[in-house]
Amino acid sequence: MSMAETGIGKELYFSLEEYQTRLAGLRTRMAGQDIDTLLVTTPENVYWLTGYQTIGYSSYQCVVVGMEGDPLIVVRLLEEGIARRTAWTDNFLTYADGTDPVTATVKAIGQLGLSNPRVGVEEAAWFLTVRNYRKLTEALGTLHDGSGLVEDGRKIKSAQEIEYIRLAARTTEAGMEAAAQAARPGVSENDIAAAAFDAMTRAGSEYMAIDPIVTSGPRSGIAHSTYLRRTIEPGDAILLEFGGCWHRYFGPIMRTVLVGDVPSEAERMTQVCIDALNAAIEAIKPGVTSHIADKAARDVIDEFGFTDNYRKRLGYSVGVGFAPDWGEGHIIHLNENDPMILEPGMVFHMPPALRRYGQWGVGMSETVLVTETGCEVLTGFRREAIRA
Amino acid sequence: MSVAMAKDLLFETAEYQARIAKVREEMDKRGIDLMVTHWAQNIFYLTGHYTFAISNYQCALIPRTGEPIVIVRDLEAGNSRTRAWVKDENIVTWEDTDDPVAVTLQVLEERGLSTGRIGLEENSFYLSSRNAGRLRAELPQADVVDAGGVIEMVRRVKSPQEIEYIRKACDTTAAGMAAAMAEIQVGRTENDVAAAAFSGMVRAGSEFLTNDPIVTSGPRSGIPHTTFHRRVLEQGDAVLLEFGGAYNRYMGPLMRWAIIGPPSETQQKWSDLCLEALANAIDAVKPGVTTGDVDDACRTTFERAGLYEYYKKRTGYSVGIGFPPGWVEGAVMSVQQYGDVVLQPGMTFHMPPAMRMPGEFAVGFSETVVVTETGCEVLSSFPREMVIR
Numbered sequence: 001m002s003m004a005e006t007g008i009g010k011e012l013y014f015s016l017e018e019y020q021t022r023l024a025g026l027r028t029r030m031a032g033q034d035i036d037t038l039l040v041t042t043p044e045n046v047y048w049l050t051g052y053q054t055i056g057y058s059s060y061q062c063v064v065v066g067m068e069g070d071p072l073i074v075v076r077l078l079e080e081g082i083a084r085r086t087a088w089t090d091n092f093l094t095y096a097d098g099t100d101p102v103t104a105t106v107k108a109i110g111q112l113g114l115s116n117p118r119v120g121v122e123e124a125a126w127f128l129t130v131r132n133y134r135k136l137t138e139a140l141g142t143l144h145d146g147s148g149l150v151e152d153g154r155k156i157k158s159a160q161e162i163e164y165i166r167l168a169a170r171t172t173e174a175g176m177e178a179a180a181q182a183a184r185p186g187v188s189e190n191d192i193a194a195a196a197f198d199a200m201t202r203a204g205s206e207y208m209a210i211d212p213i214v215t216s217g218p219r220s221g222i223a224h225s226t227y228l229r230r231t232i233e234p235g236d237a238i239l240l241e242f243g244g245c246w247h248r249y250f251g252p253i254m255r256t257v258l259v260g261d262v263p264s265e266a267e268r269m270t271q272v273c274i275d276a277l278n279a280a281i282e283a284i285k286p287g288v289t290s291h292i293a294d295k296a297a298r299d300v301i302d303e304f305g306f307t308d309n310y311r312k313r314l315g316y317s318v319g320v321g322f323a324p325d326w327g328e329g330h331i332i333h334l335n336e337n338d339p340m341i342l343e344p345g346m347v348f349h350m351p352p353a354l355r356r357y358g359q360w361g362v363g364m365s366e367t368v369l370v371t372e373t374g375c376e377v378l379t380g381f382r383r384e385a386i387r388a
Numbered sequence: 389m390s391v392a393m394a395k396d397l398l399f400e401t402a403e404y405q406a407r408i409a410k411v412r413e414e415m416d417k418r419g420i421d422l423m424v425t426h427w428a429q430n431i432f433y434l435t436g437h438y439t440f441a442i443s444n445y446q447c448a449l450i451p452r453t454g455e456p457i458v459i460v461r462d463l464e465a466g467n468s469r470t471r472a473w474v475k476d477e478n479i480v481t482w483e484d485t486d487d488p489v490a491v492t493l494q495v496l497e498e499r500g501l502s503t504g505r506i507g508l509e510e511n512s513f514y515l516s517s518r519n520a521g522r523l524r525a526e527l528p529q530a531d532v533v534d535a536g537g538v539i540e541m542v543r544r545v546k547s548p549q550e551i552e553y554i555r556k557a558c559d560t561t562a563a564g565m566a567a568a569m570a571e572i573q574v575g576r577t578e579n580d581v582a583a584a585a586f587s588g589m590v591r592a593g594s595e596f597l598t599n600d601p602i603v604t605s606g607p608r609s610g611i612p613h614t615t616f617h618r619r620v621l622e623q624g625d626a627v628l629l630e631f632g633g634a635y636n637r638y639m640g641p642l643m644r645w646a647i648i649g650p651p652s653e654t655q656q657k658w659s660d661l662c663l664e665a666l667a668n669a670i671d672a673v674k675p676g677v678t679t680g681d682v683d684d685a686c687r688t689t690f691e692r693a694g695l696y697e698y699y700k701k702r703t704g705y706s707v708g709i710g711f712p713p714g715w716v717e718g719a720v721m722s723v724q725q726y727g728d729v730v731l732q733p734g735m736t737f738h739m740p741p742a743m744r745m746p747g748e749f750a751v752g753f754s755e756t757v758v759v760t761e762t763g764c765e766v767l768s769s770f771p772r773e774m775v776i777r
Contacts, residue, residue: 011617055599056613058513058713078701081611081746097702097724123518126443130510131534133517147518190594194587201583204618207600210440210712211586218393222466224441226596312463313484323599323712325443335484357466358393 011085012051013247014160019088022049025153027067030146035120037109038065038146039136041128044320044328045150046073047248052087054079055207057322058127060101066112074105102135109140120146124330151331154319156345161249161319162369162378165347168205169251169367169379171244175200175212176253176381179242183257183388185234189214189227196242205244209326213241220361223353234260237270237360238388241351243318243326250318250326253379254351254365257386266362269306269354270385273364276300276352277383280314280334281368284348284375290338297352298336306354315350318367346370347378396470397436398636399549404473408434410542411450420535421504423450424492424523426515427719428711430539431458432637437472437479439464440596442514442711445488451501459492489522502527507535511719540720545734546708550638551758554708554736555767557594558640558756560633562770564589564601565642568631572646572777574623578603578616585631594633598710602630609750623649626749627777630740632707632715639710642768643740643754646775658698658743659751659774665689665741666753666772669703669723673737673757673764679727686741687725695743704739707756735759736767 026049030038040046043057050063050073062074070089077094084090093111095104109117119140122128124147137143157165178199182192196212214227216238232238236259243252256270276297283296294314301310313336316329327349332340334348346369353363364383369376411434415423425431428442435448435456441464449457455474460467462481469476482491496502506527508520511534524532546554567588571581585601604614606625621627625648632641647655665686672685686703690696702724706717715738721729723737735758742752751774755766 054613055602055615055713058716078612082613085611085614121517123521124516126516127513128517129512129536130508130515130517130520131536133520134510145518190590194590197586197590198583201579201586201616202577204579206617207582207615211596211600213440222393222470223463224439224467226440227590228595229593311483324440327443337485 009085012088014051016088018158018160019051022153023071026065026150029149029152030065030067030120033120033144033146033149035118035144035146036067036114037112037117038120038149039105040065040122040150042122042125042150043127043322045122048154048320049150050087050089052083053248054082060132062105064105064108064112072108072111074101074108102132102139105136106139118144120144120149122147154328155317155332156343157319157347162347164246164249165251165318165367166378167246168244168249171200171203171205171246172242172251172253172379173381174203175242175244176240176255179214179240180257180386183232183238183259183386185232185259187232189216189230189232192238193227196240200242200244203244204246206246206248208243208245209250209321209323210243215239215361218358221355221357221359223355223361232259235262237262237266237362239353239361239363241365245321248320248322250321251367251379252318252326252349252365253367253381254353254363255381255386256362256364257388259388263360265356266360268304269309270362270364272301272304272306273352273354273362274383277350277364277366280350281366281375281377284342284368284370285373286342286344286370288342290332290334290340290342291336293334293342294336294338301352301354309354309356310352314352315348318347318349342370344370344372393470395473397473399436401473403547403549404434404436407542408450408456411539412452414538414541415452415507418507418535418538419505420507420533420538421452422501423507423535423538425450425509425539426512427509428514429709432709433539433543435472435474437468438637439467447492449495449501457495457499459488459495489519492523493526496527503529505531505533507538508532509536510534511536537719543708543717543720544706545732546736546758547734550708551734551736553636553638554640554756557633557635557638558642558768560589560592560594560635561631561640561642562768563592564631564633565629565644565770568601568603568629569646569775569777572621572627572648574621574648576621578605578619578621581627582616585629589631589633592633593635595635595637597634598632598639598712598715604628604750607747610744610746610748612744621648626655626751628742628750628752630754632710634710637709639707639715640756640767641707641715641738641754642756642770643742643752644770644775645751645753646777648777650776651774655749655751658695661689661693661695662741662743662751662753663772666739666755669739669741670755670757670764670766673731673759675731675733675759675761677731679721679723679729679731680725682723683725683727686739698743698745699741703741704737707736707738731759733759733761
């Protein structure tokens with residue numbers, strides 16, 4: 001019995017109209033670059049366009065988008081069941097293990113019936129290997145860089161997407177509350193991470209793009225460190241950053257736990273992060289630039305003399321995510337000298353964080369929505385240091 | 389950065405140097421002067437540097453002589469300085485306002501590494517076609533070749549220390565499996581089971597996972613690559629579980645299945661068949677046989693029973709170092725039909741024979757094993773039997 005014969009029901013999380021709108025917008029952008037056939041391989045883009053989602057996204061997958069008709073999804077045979085269940089179209093072409101997925105893709109392009117297609121490929125994508133890219137070039141001749149064509153449509157979130165980010169944020173908040181309860185001297189970073197994951201997942205979160213980030217004491221002063229079995233001690237700062245997931249949308253939050261008496265500079269830095277975050281939230285509204293939003297927070301940090309402890313951008317777009325990242329910072333972000341103009345429907349995660357290298361790290365974030373008139377905070381957790 | 393943090397190395401410097409010596413032997417065979425690796429796994433293997441933020445550009449340069457050079461985002465400098473065994477001068481960072489490929493090219497130029505034969509890993513998930521194209525175009529003096537798989541050749545055989553870390557990872561996985569099994573009952577959700585699994589693993593010492601616990605139940609379990617999605621467990625559900633705990637970035641995956649209430653005749657038969665196939669695979673593992681031989685032992689179990697169509701997969705794959713999105717060392721080697729890699733002591737595999745009735749249920753069992761001098765040792769320590777809840 002094949003997957004096609006089982007009558008597996010659909011699990012669609014957006015209306016067909018919404019998918020058609022996304023597709024129509026993409027085709028307009030393709031036409032603008034004179035591309036009539038786009039090969040979409042980025043997992044987030046594949047999901048956004050078709051609904052197809054799998055934990056097996058590191059295997060070759062490609063959506064062939066022509067200028068009319070349903071997109072054609074090229075997937076590994078093992079994926080056919082979940083593809084039929086989660087994609088709004090049943091237009092698939094499968095390849096067996098041990099056969100060449102590029103050959104299948106070329107065949108799929110042939111089905112569009114174009115005599116001389118202008119084919120676009122996402123050259124900036126992870127997961128599409130250079131080897132497969134080269135095979136595509138050998139089979140199809142000159143390829144055109146279609147990176148960013150789908151991403152342009154992901155910048156502004158629809159009402160349904162925003163709703164899923166809100167639902168994701170509810171799960172993140174549950175995790176943050178559980179972590180706040182768990183954090184105290186004598187427990188390990190792992191215990192706090194376990195409490196966070198447990199609460200987020202029981203509250204409904206799906207598999208995450210990044211497991212809960214928990215780093216404490218001297219190691220919290222190292223950016224991008226996470227739980228590694230360290231025992232919490234009095235005087236520690238604990239940096240927490242979680243992103244719960246709902247239908248692959250994310251609503252991350254960063255908070256800081258201060259355990260007992262911490263160095264006064266760590267206290268001050270925590271307050272500066274709150275002030276910087278508040279300033280950014282105040283600054284965000286349609287029409288201002290990414291630079292202005294970034295500057296609002298940066299000015300606060302500079303004013304208190306913590307410029308060297310910051311050294312990062314203010315934040316990044318969030319929406320659809322698969323591991324290893326929940327961010328869409330490669331699409332749009334909030335950064336110095338960035339002229340991008342904010343528009344209603346954009347969603348950003350903004351985590352101003354300050355570190356004293358090898359001593360402590362603190363930070364504070366919200367996930368926010370640009371509204372018609374200003375900024376709505378989508379995450380709801382007390383914006384203050386957690387005391388333990 | 390005025391405060392120097394102590395190094396936090398997971399292996400002796402001598403072990404890193406031995407690995408690099410072996411990589412250089414492979415480079416010699418291919419006349420490669422410089423390896424540029426963009427695989428997070430290979431960067432970790434040769435330098436010790438790692439981060440969860442692997443969606444940012446990072447690479448390591450392995451020249452013919454001298455230390456490797458690590459190129460990472462500025463935010464990762466702390467991780468590199470504590471985790472990589474190399475001197476600080478061999479850790480180069482790029483700022484968020486920099487172009488990381490340009491930084492890489494500059495380092496190659498400054499250190500006299502921009503000529504000769506340069507190996508790029510064109511099978512890497514983390515090297516985009518655009519970046520590869522730029523590196524090729526902007527190294528006109530060099531002969532840039534595809535060297536994907538060169539470092540993986542060396543990763544095939546694990547050291548005693550690596551095997552010890554895999555063993556510890558397996559212990560965390562077993563703790564997660566016990567917690568997950570205890571959670572399974574009518575009225576709980578798939579998410580509750582995944583939460584228990586994660587909590588069990590991480591409280592037992594697991595680090596960040598490569599992928600969250602795989603929990604799929606009832607009809608959805610009959611669809612490959614589904615996982616927890618808030619489904620409420622019902623009487624008669626099959627629940628397929630597959631997790632991999634991580635210890636010092638080494639993985640120890642394990643698959644089991646449970647049934648709520650008595651299994652059907654088919655489920656019992658299939659469960660027994662998967663156990664038999666796994667036992668046959670384990671029996672076949674020993675030095676000198678090929679990966680194809682091991683796959684034959686497993687696959688023919690299903691063929692003899694006339695049930696191959698419900699199986700239809702390879703027997704397994706190498707496991708060891710893991711980063712998102714998976715613990716599979718697919719680029720290292722697979723246990724599959726016609727596989728011609730000859731097994732050597734120290735190779736480690738995860739072998740998960742499973743059967744699916746599309747849209748109805750799934751059953752499966754796995755073990756993580758190491759090839760010993762005389763045969764095979766199972767590193768996982770969880771009862772290998774169907775669980776009835």
